[in-house]
Amino acid sequence: MFREAAIATLTITGVGILLHALIARGSRTPARGPGPCPPWARLLRGGSAIAVLACVLGLAVTGLYSRLVLNAALSGYLLIVHVSLGGGLAAALAVFAVAWAWDHGDLPGRRVCKAAFWLMVIAAIPAVLAVLLNMFPLWGTDWQGAVVEVHRVSALICTVCGAVWGYLTARGGVHRNGDTWKGTQA
Amino acid sequence: MASGLGPLYPNGAAFSIRTRPAFLQTYRLELLCAVVSNGAHGPDLQGSVNRLRRTVRQHRSTDTKTRLVVAGFALLLLPGPAQAQTGDEPDGSRARYVHAIPLYPEDRDGDKGFKITPDQTHPMPFSMRWSCSNCHDYDRIAKGFHFNSTDRSIRPGRLAQPWIYVDAGMGVQVPLSTRPWPQVYRPDQFGISLFDFVRRFGRQMPGGGPGETYAEDPNDPQARLSGRLEVNCLACHSADPGQDQGGAFGYADQVREGNFRWAATAAAGFANVKGSVRNAPRTYDPYAGPTGTLDPNSLPPITWYRREAFDDHNDVLVDLTKRIPNERCYTCHSNSVVQAEADRILADEDIHVASGLRCVDCHRHGIDHQISRGYPGQFEDPNHAWAAGLTCEGCHLSPGQPPLQEGARMGAPKPQHKGLPVVHFEKLACTACHSGPQPQDPAGRVKTSRAHALATTYAQKADPALPHILYPVFARQADGKIAPCKLIWPAFWATAQDGDEQVSPIPLNVVAPIAQRVLRRVPVPATNDWPALTDEMVKQILTALSKSDAVKGRPVYLCGGRMHRLDPQGQLTAKEHAAAAPLMWVAAHDVRPARQALGARRCEECHEPGSPFFFGRVPVDTPMVSGRRRFRPMADFHAIDVDRVRVFAWSFVFRPWLKAIGLAACTVLAVLALAFSGQVLFRVSRALSERGRD
Numbered sequence: 001m002f003r004e005a006a007i008a009t010l011t012i013t014g015v016g017i018l019l020h021a022l023i024a025r026g027s028r029t030p031a032r033g034p035g036p037c038p039p040w041a042r043l044l045r046g047g048s049a050i051a052v053l054a055c056v057l058g059l060a061v062t063g064l065y066s067r068l069v070l071n072a073a074l075s076g077y078l079l080i081v082h083v084s085l086g087g088g089l090a091a092a093l094a095v096f097a098v099a100w101a102w103d104h105g106d107l108p109g110r111r112v113c114k115a116a117f118w119l120m121v122i123a124a125i126p127a128v129l130a131v132l133l134n135m136f137p138l139w140g141t142d143w144q145g146a147v148v149e150v151h152r153v154s155a156l157i158c159t160v161c162g163a164v165w166g167y168l169t170a171r172g173g174v175h176r177n178g179d180t181w182k183g184t185q186a
Numbered sequence: 187m188a189s190g191l192g193p194l195y196p197n198g199a200a201f202s203i204r205t206r207p208a209f210l211q212t213y214r215l216e217l218l219c220a221v222v223s224n225g226a227h228g229p230d231l232q233g234s235v236n237r238l239r240r241t242v243r244q245h246r247s248t249d250t251k252t253r254l255v256v257a258g259f260a261l262l263l264l265p266g267p268a269q270a271q272t273g274d275e276p277d278g279s280r281a282r283y284v285h286a287i288p289l290y291p292e293d294r295d296g297d298k299g300f301k302i303t304p305d306q307t308h309p310m311p312f313s314m315r316w317s318c319s320n321c322h323d324y325d326r327i328a329k330g331f332h333f334n335s336t337d338r339s340i341r342p343g344r345l346a347q348p349w350i351y352v353d354a355g356m357g358v359q360v361p362l363s364t365r366p367w368p369q370v371y372r373p374d375q376f377g378i379s380l381f382d383f384v385r386r387f388g389r390q391m392p393g394g395g396p397g398e399t400y401a402e403d404p405n406d407p408q409a410r411l412s413g414r415l416e417v418n419c420l421a422c423h424s425a426d427p428g429q430d431q432g433g434a435f436g437y438a439d440q441v442r443e444g445n446f447r448w449a450a451t452a453a454a455g456f457a458n459v460k461g462s463v464r465n466a467p468r469t470y471d472p473y474a475g476p477t478g479t480l481d482p483n484s485l486p487p488i489t490w491y492r493r494e495a496f497d498d499h500n501d502v503l504v505d506l507t508k509r510i511p512n513e514r515c516y517t518c519h520s521n522s523v524v525q526a527e528a529d530r531i532l533a534d535e536d537i538h539v540a541s542g543l544r545c546v547d548c549h550r551h552g553i554d555h556q557i558s559r560g561y562p563g564q565f566e567d568p569n570h571a572w573a574a575g576l577t578c579e580g581c582h583l584s585p586g587q588p589p590l591q592e593g594a595r596m597g598a599p600k601p602q603h604k605g606l607p608v609v610h611f612e613k614l615a616c617t618a619c620h621s622g623p624q625p626q627d628p629a630g631r632v633k634t635s636r637a638h639a640l641a642t643t644y645a646q647k648a649d650p651a652l653p654h655i656l657y658p659v660f661a662r663q664a665d666g667k668i669a670p671c672k673l674i675w676p677a678f679w680a681t682a683q684d685g686d687e688q689v690s691p692i693p694l695n696v697v698a699p700i701a702q703r704v705l706r707r708v709p710v711p712a713t714n715d716w717p718a719l720t721d722e723m724v725k726q727i728l729t730a731l732s733k734s735d736a737v738k739g740r741p742v743y744l745c746g747g748r749m750h751r752l753d754p755q756g757q758l759t760a761k762e763h764a765a766a767a768p769l770m771w772v773a774a775h776d777v778r779p780a781r782q783a784l785g786a787r788r789c790e791e792c793h794e795p796g797s798p799f800f801f802g803r804v805p806v807d808t809p810m811v812s813g814r815r816r817f818r819p820m821a822d823f824h825a826i827d828v829d830r831v832r833v834f835a836w837s838f839v840f841r842p843w844l845k846a847i848g849l850a851a852c853t854v855l856a857v858l859a860l861a862f863s864g865q866v867l868f869r870v871s872r873a874l875s876e877r878g879r880d
Contacts, residue, residue: 073609076827080834087844090851097858105865122859125852132848135789135841137605144608 330555413447428455
């Protein structure tokens with residue numbers, strides 16, 4: 001069932017992004033200019049975003065390829081790459097979340113982008129925890145299977161939200177309806 | 187007895203034509219008794235009528251009255267509805283049935299002889315067929331798995347341990363069986379007759395199979411002398427502590443002497459057998475018994491029964507049980523891991539046995555004796571669907587089919603497998619983690635009952651004794667799962683044809699004189715280990731074999747996974763060859779407790795660089811000095827990419843870091859998410875408060 005649901009979800013997401021890109025082509029919200037944050041901060045923000053998106057992409061490919069294409073459990077080199085990228089994602093996501101959380105705070109505007117960001121952050125917690133806790137002798141085979149399903153579903157949510165956030169951010173960045181940052185000039 | 191009856195009556199099977207009238211009268215009386223006791227159908231009646239027919243044929247002039255009697259009883263043998271034997275129909279009681287039964291020998295015509303009594307001068311050994319078949323269908327039981335190895339109409343099933351023929355002096359170590367298993371050879375392929383095969387390995391055969399097949403030709407003088415090695419019911423079902431399968435003059439010794447007819451009797455606690463058919467001339471008639479002066483050092487087989495074993499009806503109490511003691515199974519199915527004495531002392535029995543189970547609690551069967559071997563898919567017919575409940579999963583997990591309950595059969599705990607990813611159940615058999623010795627590098631050795639004659643008077647006790655069986659070797663099975671196996675490297679002389687594709691063994695009697703000529707200067711160690719076979723010796727033997735008229739094709743020597751042959755220049759060359767590939771068979775015992783399972787302590791028991799499970803080495807066993815100290819990677823038997831496994835194992839070095847980073851990241855994300863939620867909640871609360879003020 002997960003296989004079918006994942007295929008459907010990813011298809012809908014992909015088609016939605018494509019349609020939005022085609023339909024909303026002329027109405028792109030102008031990107032906000034660079035803020036007063038120092039260069040290292042901009043580097044950290046940009047780097048962490050790229051790292052997160054790259055890891056999400058890599059994890060999605062390695063994880064979903066086994067399940068959706070091969071219809072088999074993840075194993076072999078795919079598993080090694082997947083686990084390695086998982087560690088990278090966990091680290092990058094923590095930095096990314098700290099660096100971008102303020103931009104997706106309680107200020108109005110870009111609801112979809114903010115929702116995608118926070119859903120991705122929140123879904124990443126069970127996705128990472130499920131795999132990590134399975135490495136400890138906490139529960140037996142029956143619960144192992146259930147926890148793996150939690151990982152799959154939350155990872156799928158992460159993937160979809162990451163794709164949406166990445167697309168929207170690439171289109172227009174974070175927009176604040178003319179508000180400026182406190183203590184800075186627009 | 188009247189002198190006209192001669193000395194033949196005491197052993198109950200022979201007769202004199204001159205005493206025909208009195209003898210026929212006795213047969214008529216016996217027929218009448220048989221009809222009364224057994225009804226119209228039964229082996230007693232059939233055996234009696236057969237005897238009467240033979241007697242009538244040998245009577246030169248027609249005895250009309252007797253012929254009419256025979257015809258009348260023969261009519262009773264018209265086919266009727268098949269009936270199960272009395273003892274084969276259980277009444278449901280779990281109580282033990284007391285077997286105080288008459289014993290019968292087999293007569294010279296292969297039929298039921300006269301009842302054995304303690305006053306007989308030269309009693310014959312009792313026949314299991316004729317003594318048990320009053321109540322049990324011997325022929326049906328003889329089709330059971332333990333006895334049906336020569337039956338070509340049945341599936342041989344999964345490969346089990348074959349018999350291993352060893353001759354260190356010839357550099358031979360080869361798997362033999364009468365079952366058509368792949369990579370296992372038939373005895374006749376090496377010029378070994380069925381009789382010699384049984385004499386060599388019958389020490390731990392339960393009878394039937396080749397023990398009876400070899401004697402199918404009634405005119406075979408050896409068969410007449412040695413008799414049949416019948417199915418020995420007592421080998422398993424005897425509860426008598428005096429049942430002697432392996433001791434001096436016991437079953438194993440009798441079989442080795444060729445005393446097949448006497449073997450089961452010798453093993454029974456109420457009888458003894460001395461002498462050997464090898465001391466008797468080929469014309470010796472065991473039914474006539476010994477005559478003249480006997481040399482005590484060269485006796486033919488003589489049987490005597492303990493008088494006190496017979497009750498006042500001349501029946502014998504045979505202590506039988508369905509709940510077979512484990513010691514009966516251990517006679518043929520023991521393992522002895524080659525290890526230091528301290529480890530041997532600490533070695534525990536199978537956890538199932540230690541928990542109070544018997545072998546037969548898992549390895550069950552019905553009257554057909556089609557014993558469940560404990561692996562899925564053993565049976566395909568619905569009559570044996572119950573066997574699915576006697577596998578590892580069947581007892582510990584339950585396949586979810588009625589009437590099996592959820593695990594816990596016979597107190598079997600349901601495994602939790604905490605922390606074990608489910609992918610392991612797809613790639614590993616249960617035995618991979620739970621059975622046999624812990625993986626070692628290099629792989630260790632084990633001795634077994636049937637390979638090393640354990641529990642007999644000629645057991646190979648030395649650790650290096652041949653055959654060399656390596657265990658555990660983890661190999662991928664036909665179902666794709668990895669399981670622990672026992673492994674031997676075959677070594678034998680053969681001929682190669684069709685560009686070395688087709689390999690045919692050379693009979694041992696052809697190789698023996700040539701090999702002994704070359705190898706006589708190389709002593710076989712007292713431990714029965716390999717002698718030091720050099721390349722030059724192999725070259726000499728191959729050269730001599732190539733000149734032998736008895737060898738058709740190019741002679742080769744297969745050992746250590748390689749085919750050795752002479753090139754056109756007469757030099758010895760070697761190459762890998764499938765015919766020399768190691769033979770493996772799955773082993774499932776001894777099962778270790780759960781806390782001693784592989785990976786029960788930590789994942790790194792298998793998933794670390796250098797772990798014996800993946801990266802161990804399997805020694806290549808060969809008699810050739812030049813081929814020793816070679817190893818085959820364990821990963822070759824797994825049929826996996828060892829580099830990938832190595833990379834995965836190295837990833838476990840960083841696993842603790844992965845856990846720490848992951849948990850820290852989750853903490854940060856959780857705090858951020860909570861903070862955001864707090865902001866949102868604060869805004870909602872403020873909005874509600876403002877509205878309230880409005």
